[in-house]
Amino acid sequence: MENKTIYMDYNATTPTDPRVLEVMKDYFFEKFGNPSSIYEIARENKKEIEKARQKVAELIDAEPEEIFFTSGGTESDNWAIKGISFALKNKGNHIITSQIEHHAVLNTCKFLSKIGYEITYAPVDKYGVVDVDFIRKSIKKETILITIMHANNEIGTIQPIEEIAKIAKENGIYFHSDCVQTVGKIPVSVKKLGVDIISLSAHKFYGPKGVGAIYIKKGTKIETFIHGGEQEKGKRGGTYNVPGIIGLGKACEIAKEEMEEEAKKVKYLRDKLEKGIMENIPEIIINGHPENRLYNTLNLCVKYVEGESILLNLDFEKIYASSGSACTSGSLEPSHVLLAIGIPPEIAHGSLRFSLGKYNKEEDVDKVLDVLPKIVEKLRKMSPFWEKK
Amino acid sequence: MDYTEKVLEYFRNPRNMGRIENADGIGKVGNPVCGDVMWIYIKVRKNEKGEEIIEDIKFETFGCAAAIATSSVVTELAKGKTLSEAEKISNKDVVEFLGGLPPIKKHCSLLAEEGLKAAINDYRKKNKK
Numbered sequence A: 001m002e003n004k005t006i007y008m009d010y011n012a013t014t015p016t017d018p019r020v021l022e023v024m025k026d027y028f029f030e031k032f033g034n035p036s037s038i039y040e041i042a043r044e045n046k047k048e049i050e051k052a053r054q055k056v057a058e059l060i061d062a063e064p065e066e067i068f069f070t071s072g073g074t075e076s077d078n079w080a081i082k083g084i085s086f087a088l089k090n091k092g093n094h095i096i097t098s099q100i101e102h103h104a105v106l107n108t109c110k111f112l113s114k115i116g117y118e119i120t121y122a123p124v125d126k127y128g129v130v131d132v133d134f135i136r137k138s139i140k141k142e143t144i145l146i147t148i149m150h151a152n153n154e155i156g157t158i159q160p161i162e163e164i165a166k167i168a169k170e171n172g173i174y175f176h177s178d179c180v181q182t183v184g185k186i187p188v189s190v191k192k193l194g195v196d197i198i199s200l201s202a203h204k205f206y207g208p209k210g211v212g213a214i215y216i217k218k219g220t221k222i223e224t225f226i227h228g229g230e231q232e233k234g235k236r237g238g239t240y241n242v243p244g245i246i247g248l249g250k251a252c253e254i255a256k257e258e259m260e261e262e263a264k265k266v267k268y269l270r271d272k273l274e275k276g277i278m279e280n281i282p283e284i285i286i287n288g289h290p291e292n293r294l295y296n297t298l299n300l301c302v303k304y305v306e307g308e309s310i311l312l313n314l315d316f317e318k319i320y321a322s323s324g325s326a327c328t329s330g331s332l333e334p335s336h337v338l339l340a341i342g343i344p345p346e347i348a349h350g351s352l353r354f355s356l357g358k359y360n361k362e363e364d365v366d367k368v369l370d371v372l373p374k375i376v377e378k379l380r381k382m383s384p385f386w387e388k389k
Numbered sequence B: 001m002d003y004t005e006k007v008l009e010y011f012r013n014p015r016n017m018g019r020i021e022n023a024d025g026i027g028k029v030g031n032p033v034c035g036d037v038m039w040i041y042i043k044v045r046k047n048e049k050g051e052e053i054i055e056d057i058k059f060e061t062f063g064c065a066a067a068i069a070t071s072s073v074v075t076e077l078a079k080g081k082t083l084s085e086a087e088k089i090s091n092k093d094v095v096e097f098l099g100g101l102p103p104i105k106k107h108c109s110l111l112a113e114e115g116l117k118a119a120i121n122d123y124r125k126k127n128k129k
């Protein structure tokens, strides 16, 4: 990455690790074959794909037969939710999810609600932890699926997945978890979590964009989502994205080896950033759970100023962060996640998300700590709500 | 967000930012959807012809970059104008001046027009008799 820029938006996407890119390269030209063909380069490809599948399985403690490649997190979420809904439509039509899911889940549920499914949105507490009791009480005989994300992309709060999965199991209901923000960042074991389906995406952990996977526990009744050829045992049509899949496999292999080291380093930087901001800027609210939160994520609200204005000023300094705020996402309303944790709209507009990753350095954090207080002060001077002291 | 150079420049270096103590008129407007708020302060005096002129004008804005840039532009356009001239400034003038705004940001310029009008109305109300 260009060294003048400071990238702190790793929850949005990550740069591809050069080692990942290296193994992908061959599959664009020399080994470009279609794995479904019969000749040798095709057979070779098929073998490599199976190796990648093995690596994905190892990272999440699953069996290779339970891994299916997709185009990414959004497709996996769509497949999980629609696939279960369609497969079990004679059993029931009720789905339980939460108010703070990613739009890939929320909008899929919204679609299903238009064609006869009933959706219950579980609330969260002020830290963004989903109300497990509410979920338990919402279960009825028509409930066919519970879908709750592992960690929230905006505020980083990690959900009590094991507990919810247990409730789902006791009631004979399938449980899906969108693990896009956790796989590759923290240890994810599908067995320990007790989930039936999870979604994951390569570009969130230094793999390429456009490829991901879904874990479907053996024996799960789920409808095909992408109809087509016989790829993925006929469950997911479409020519294999060979370089992407190989890249995903490599990203999983690297994550498995280096995740722990990295977590320590990134957490240190995030904590330093958090502490520095709290000490140097008055009237800041930190969002998300104090402990059960992704170690790389720092979401905060800067009172009396608007998120987009801060982001643009950071951008002038070549610092790239994001905001749950309206303006950046092309809609005007504040983040649904911040509203769900009870942040008033005018404060939610001042939200800012720094999500760090393995290429961040200590001087990046120092630079942000140097410029951010000045930016906030300048903008607050402009704000009618800021009482000049 | 696709902002023009001009928007970014006005956002970066806003003109007439701040508050006027003992302002003759204050316009407070906001957009309930995006939550942005703009306050416009004016100081009015009469010229030799007896016309009321905006002698000084300042703004305070809680809002996006477009809201800040349009606040700044509207104050520049209005400064030194008679009240009746200033009243004719529309959000189109502001958008044109800035070389355009992204569609989703058009309402920000409306806020600037409304803020100025509200400040003038406030002045008129206070100076009725």
Ligand code: FES
Pocket: A327, A332, B031, B034, B035, B036, B063, B064, B065, B066, B067, B105, B107, B108, B111
């Ligand atoms: S987004 Fe509403 S004023 Fe700019």
